[in-house]
Amino acid sequence: MNIKFSGVLVGMVAVFAATSASASPRPDAGHYEWxxxxxxxxxxxxxxxxxxxxxxxxxxxxxxxxxQSMMTAKSGAMACCASHSS
Structure with missing residues (x-):
């Protein structure tokens, strides 16, 4: 009985750890630096x-x-945003 309870407890902890790790909003939204x-x-x-x-x-x-108010490049393309570059 005691071994069965500890097995269930370990299983619940493992499930909680897996769901909390996968529930992070966006893991790629930054990085660590020293x-x-x-x-x-x-x-x-x-x-x-x-x-x-x-x-x-x-x-x-x-x-x-x-x-729109930023200067244009010599080719006439907007040089302010990546979406406007040609």
């Missing part, structure tokens, strides 16, 4: 402590009015 942080206090501390920081992906969106 950045130099502030100097750690103390005589034996390293000069700069590296920190792992989540950097969200930059979404390049421009307003249509702003895009």
């Amino acid at each position: 950045r130099a942080g502030t100097q750690a206090p103390g005589p034996r501390a390293p000069l700069a402590v590296a920190r792992r920081v989540w950097v969200p992906a930059a979404i390049a969106m421009t307003d249509a009015d702003v895009c």
Whole structure:
């Protein structure tokens, strides 16, 4: 009886872990970077402590009015947005 209960408990934990990992909104919406942080206090501390920081992906969106008012390239194509490049 005790072994059966522990098996069910392990199964429930595994299902919870799998569903919570797959339920993340967008795993590709950014990346981690190592950045130099502030100097750690103390005589034996390293000069700069590296920190792992989540950097969200930059979404390049421009307003249509702003895009129209930007300068055009020599070929006549708009040089402001990727959608206008030829």
